[in-house]
Amino acid sequence: MITEIWPIIIQFLFGLGFAALILTAAHIIRPKRRKPADSHPETFECGIPFSGDARGMFNIQFYIVAMLFILFDIEAVFLYPWAVSFLKFKAIGSAGFVLVEMFVFLIILLLGYFYIIRKGALDWEDPE
Amino acid sequence: MEWYQSEILWSLIKILVLFFLIITGAGYYTLMERKGAGYFQLRYGPNRAGIWGIFQPLADGIKFLLKQETLPKHVDVYLFLLAPAISVITAVLLWSTIPFTPLIDLPFEVLGKSQVALQVLNPGSGILLLFAISSLSVYGVMLAGWSSNNKYSLLGAVRSTAQMISYELSLSLSIIGVIMMAGHFDLYRIIEAQNENGWFFLSVPGFLGFFVFIVALFAETNRLPFDLAEAESELVVGFHTEYGAFKFALFFVAEYMNMITVSFLTVILFFGGWNIPFFLRDMVSGMWWGPLVGVLFFVFKAMFFMFLFIWVRWSLPRFRYDQLMNIGWKYLLPMALIQIFMAGIYLYLK
Numbered sequence: 001m002i003t004e005i006w007p008i009i010i011q012f013l014f015g016l017g018f019a020a021l022i023l024t025a026a027h028i029i030r031p032k033r034r035k036p037a038d039s040h041p042e043t044f045e046c047g048i049p050f051s052g053d054a055r056g057m058f059n060i061q062f063y064i065v066a067m068l069f070i071l072f073d074i075e076a077v078f079l080y081p082w083a084v085s086f087l088k089f090k091a092i093g094s095a096g097f098v099l100v101e102m103f104v105f106l107i108i109l110l111l112g113y114f115y116i117i118r119k120g121a122l123d124w125e126d127p128e
Numbered sequence: 129m130e131w132y133q134s135e136i137l138w139s140l141i142k143i144l145v146l147f148f149l150i151i152t153g154a155g156y157y158t159l160m161e162r163k164g165a166g167y168f169q170l171r172y173g174p175n176r177a178g179i180w181g182i183f184q185p186l187a188d189g190i191k192f193l194l195k196q197e198t199l200p201k202h203v204d205v206y207l208f209l210l211a212p213a214i215s216v217i218t219a220v221l222l223w224s225t226i227p228f229t230p231l232i233d234l235p236f237e238v239l240g241k242s243q244v245a246l247q248v249l250n251p252g253s254g255i256l257l258l259f260a261i262s263s264l265s266v267y268g269v270m271l272a273g274w275s276s277n278n279k280y281s282l283l284g285a286v287r288s289t290a291q292m293i294s295y296e297l298s299l300s301l302s303i304i305g306v307i308m309m310a311g312h313f314d315l316y317r318i319i320e321a322q323n324e325n326g327w328f329f330l331s332v333p334g335f336l337g338f339f340v341f342i343v344a345l346f347a348e349t350n351r352l353p354f355d356l357a358e359a360e361s362e363l364v365v366g367f368h369t370e371y372g373a374f375k376f377a378l379f380f381v382a383e384y385m386n387m388i389t390v391s392f393l394t395v396i397l398f399f400g401g402w403n404i405p406f407f408l409r410d411m412v413s414g415m416w417w418g419p420l421v422g423v424l425f426f427v428f429k430a431m432f433f434m435f436l437f438i439w440v441r442w443s444l445p446r447f448r449y450d451q452l453m454n455i456g457w458k459y460l461l462p463m464a465l466i467q468i469f470m471a472g473i474y475l476y477l478k
Contacts (some may be wrong), residue, residue, distance in 0.1 A: 005146050005257075006249075007139040007143075007224070007248050007249040008221065008224055008249055008257075009140045010139055010143060011220065011221055011224045011249075012217065012221060014140075014147070015216060015218075015219075015220035016213070016217055017216035017417075018147075018216065018220065019212070019213035019216045019217060019378060020213070020402075022378065023209065023212075023374065023375065024375055026192070026197060026373055026374035027197060030193075030194070030195065031194060031196055034166060041198050042201060043200055043278050043370065044200075044364065044369055044370060045279065045280075050202075053202075053277065054276075054278050054279045054281070058282075058286055062289075062290050065129075065453070066290070069296070072251060072297050072461075073293075073296070073297060073300070076297065076301050078470065079301070079304055080256070080304070080307065080313075083304045083307040083308045083471075084307050084308075085311075086308045086472070086475060087311040087475070089373060090475065090476070094384045095476050096476065099476050101471045103469070103471060106465060106469065110465065113461070113462075117458070122454075124450035124454070126450050
């Protein structure tokens with residue numbers, strides 16, 4: 001069984017090659033005889049003329065979600081090595097200890113979680 | 129060394145075979161979706177291109193190739209072209225770690241081994257690699273929305289990014305029970321562990337984990353009832369509004385390839401991969417075609433989940449955005465944490 005990770009480089013190059021090939025092919029094959037209307041490459045805005053720039057301000061809530069995601073995802077990453085070695089700890093008879101350790105970790109995590117909920121960081125505007 | 133004993137050649141062959149299978153599968157998945165949509169709505173669906181519309185995917189592909197190509201005026205050209213490429217590259221990379229078959233006996237030796245599995249690479253950390261790659265697919269969506277410089281695209285992309293990262297959390301937590309029971313990140317060994325102990329779906333933590341997993345999966349692949357990214361009635365089609373011709377087709381193909389991959393992943397994690405149920409296992413054990421029967425079961429189980437995507441899409445309405453975020457953060461995340469508690473206690477008592 002192959003244990004090294006190097007074939008993923010081939011796979012990556014393959015994906016890149018496929019995307020590049022197909023975009024180039026579409027570029028070569030496309031019909032060229034008729035020119036599109038002048039309005040064709042305008043930004044689409046449901047038929048009305050395009051106004052202003054799209055990159056304005058948007059809801060702060062999205063930033064908060066992104067930050068919370070990073071926090072919780074790191075916690076999830078900490079859980080992985082624990083999960084994968086649980087059976088090995090059980091085999092040497094220290095499953096109870098490891099279990100309590102993780103419960104302490106999870107309870108601290110839950111404290112933070114309830115704090116965010118109480119602060120209303122996850123409350124989205126309800127239109128009703 | 130003979131020329132055909134090169135490892136690079138053999139992994140390239142595997143990649144090509146799998147790519148051919150999956151791209152054809154993705155094509156016919158779109159047909160299945162449209163046929164399914166037709167029958168759910170009491171109409172026929174595509175039935176002009178060949179019998180039962182069997183050439184429809186081919187016709188679609190040719191149509192995409194022959195479309196006029198436009199580059200909208202206000203876009204960032206490089207990012208605009210890079211975004212569909214990122215989507216399709218992550219979709220291709222995603223199936224690199226999936227073991228599609230068990231080890232199959234070969235009549236000849238390859239690289240000093242007489243057994244081979246249809247799996248491009250088998251790192252010990254298979255599932256970690258898989259999740260790492262799947263989180264990269266957010267970039268395709270985000271860059272597409274940003275570079276289009278279109279209000280609908282940007283809104284769709286921002287919504288979709290927030291949704292994908294929120295549900296990714298529950299997704300990665302929901303499989304902790306499975307990893308604990310298997311004791312491995314290696315997808316091959318996760319299946320082997322289910323060979324011995326039965327499907328993880330039938331155990332207590334696996335059962336709970338499965339429901340969190342499948343809901344998060346629908347949100348990750350941007351499918352209804354969570355397709356807020358492309359809510360047609362409000363955002364045109366969301367992040368790929370400005371894309372046309374084959375640039376759009378790449379997003380489309382990537383989406384369907386992802387759905388095929390995650391269907392297989394669901395079967396691997398919770399439904400025992402190529403396990404053969406009941407007495408059938410004893411009947412085929414020891415036969416050289418035994419593994420092939422297993423692969424057949426594997427594909428059928430995965431096809432059930434592919435059908436589930438279509439079934440749910442045409443049966444449920446879309447959620448509102450605040451409901452979507454509430455489900456992700458206030459229901460799924462605690463459920464995933466409870467599942468970890470339960471998995472710990474279950475394994476401790478067992």
